[in-house]
Amino acid sequence: MAALGAPLCTLRALLRELRHAAGRSYRDSPAYRYVLAAFRAHRVTSEKLCRAQQELHFQAATYLCLLRSVREHEALHREYHGRG
Amino acid sequence: LWARSLPARLPRPPPAAAGSGPLGPCGRRAYAPPGERKRFYQNVSISQGEGGFEINLDHRKLKTPQAKLFTVPSEALAIAVATEWDSQKDTIKFYTMHLTTLCNTALDNPTQRNKTQLIRAAVKFLETDTICYRVEEPPALAELQKNEWDPVVTWAEKRYNVTIGSSTSILGPNIPASTKETFVNHLASYNMWALQGIEFVITQLKSLILSMGLIDRHITVEKAVLLSRLEEEYQIRRWGNVEWAHDYDLCELRARTAAGTLFVHLCSESSTVKHKLLQD
Numbered sequence: 001m002a003a004l005g006a007p008l009c010t011l012r013a014l015l016r017e018l019r020h021a022a023g024r025s026y027r028d029s030p031a032y033r034y035v036l037a038a039f040r041a042h043r044v045t046s047e048k049l050c051r052a053q054q055e056l057h058f059q060a061a062t063y064l065c066l067l068r069s070v071r072e073h074e075a076l077h078r079e080y081h082g083r084g
Numbered sequence: 085l086w087a088r089s090l091p092a093r094l095p096r097p098p099p100a101a102a103g104s105g106p107l108g109p110c111g112r113r114a115y116a117p118p119g120e121r122k123r124f125y126q127n128v129s130i131s132q133g134e135g136g137f138e139i140n141l142d143h144r145k146l147k148t149p150q151a152k153l154f155t156v157p158s159e160a161l162a163i164a165v166a167t168e169w170d171s172q173k174d175t176i177k178f179y180t181m182h183l184t185t186l187c188n189t190a191l192d193n194p195t196q197r198n199k200t201q202l203i204r205a206a207v208k209f210l211e212t213d214t215i216c217y218r219v220e221e222p223p224a225l226a227e228l229q230k231n232e233w234d235p236v237v238t239w240a241e242k243r244y245n246v247t248i249g250s251s252t253s254i255l256g257p258n259i260p261a262s263t264k265e266t267f268v269n270h271l272a273s274y275n276m277w278a279l280q281g282i283e284f285v286i287t288q289l290k291s292l293i294l295s296m297g298l299i300d301r302h303i304t305v306e307k308a309v310l311l312s313r314l315e316e317e318y319q320i321r322r323w324g325n326v327e328w329a330h331d332y333d334l335c336e337l338r339a340r341t342a343a344g345t346l347f348v349h350l351c352s353e354s355s356t357v358k359h360k361l362l363q364d
Contacts, residue, residue, distance in 0.1 A: 002302060021167060030130060030166060030167070031166075054301070055301070059346065059349055063342070065306060066338075066339055069335045070335075073335035079328070080332065081332075
């Protein structure tokens with residue numbers, strides 16, 4: 001199983017990226033609501049994480065990586081490869 | 085050695101499958117994007133049609149570059165695509181919209197490949213798999229490759245009950261036919277959409293094994309990308325980082341790999357999970 005860290009950290013970082021992407025109305029955005037709903041539905045009720053929780057956590061971490069990398073890539077593109 | 089650390093040219097052009105425009109027909113135009121375009125819509129929303137989930141830009145339905153209706157089988161994927169469109173500011177930067185690109189490729193299949201051909205292309209990569217190709221010089225790099233790549237090869241061999249190995253020969257490792265067959269059979273269990281995603285990830289990472297590590301959730305995207313770029317990372321640590329080249333390539337590879345991985349998982353997720361979430 002991949003080394004992912006605490007699900008809560010991933011969730012918080014992911015929500016932060018979504019806020020950045022969506023702007024002012026981020027709380028109403030489908031992605032924000034979906035991610036929150038998914039994490040609530042798979043809330044940790046026992047010490048042992050079930051397979052579905054692990055899958056969700058991995059998906060969230062992957063999506064976080066996507067959003068973060070796109071943002072960083074765009075910033076670098078603007079800084080070094082943009083036109084004027 | 086500096087030359088090796090710098091890119092030979094400016095950043096790659098946008099991916100070929102991004103589409104020349106979301107709404108109109110593309111006629112005889114090549115399957116290539118304009119790069120950027122002004123944002124022409126206010127609201128992005130999702131709706132459920134007969135074929136799956138659709139994306140609406142204001143009142144217009146999103147179409148693929150080949151003018152097919154843009155429909156995806158997974159609600160989560162539709163939401164992620166809608167988020168890509170909604171996060172565009174003044175201009176639409178198609179080269180950042182990796183999930184949209186992947187969906188367009190799955191819907192249009194511009195290279196006209198069937199499942200068998202896709203699987204064959206994917207498994208063929210095993211013969212030139214990055215993590216099976218080892219150097220002998222410099223010793224520090226050889227050691228790094230051994231320490232970082234051996235565990236993943238071992239994991240794959242155990243997980244799939246195959247022999248892979250590694251090689252310092254220019255011809256690469258000798259992959260037994262039975263190993264290839266195992267992977268062919270395994271990949272056959274994925275649907276066409278997921279396979280497009282898998283093949284995409286493999287071409288990005290230049291490694292079938294690293295891609296399977298991702299698909300099987302054995303390693304994270306960040307780790308997979310690091311392992312794929314091991315030699316570059318080694319050179320960067322020795323000779324220094326060039327932000328506008330190295331970080332640029334790193335972020336782009338991470339973004340594409342993450343998109344591909346997410347795409348595969350969302351296209352092959354179980355219906356029970358989907359049903360439970362849709363109940364909210």
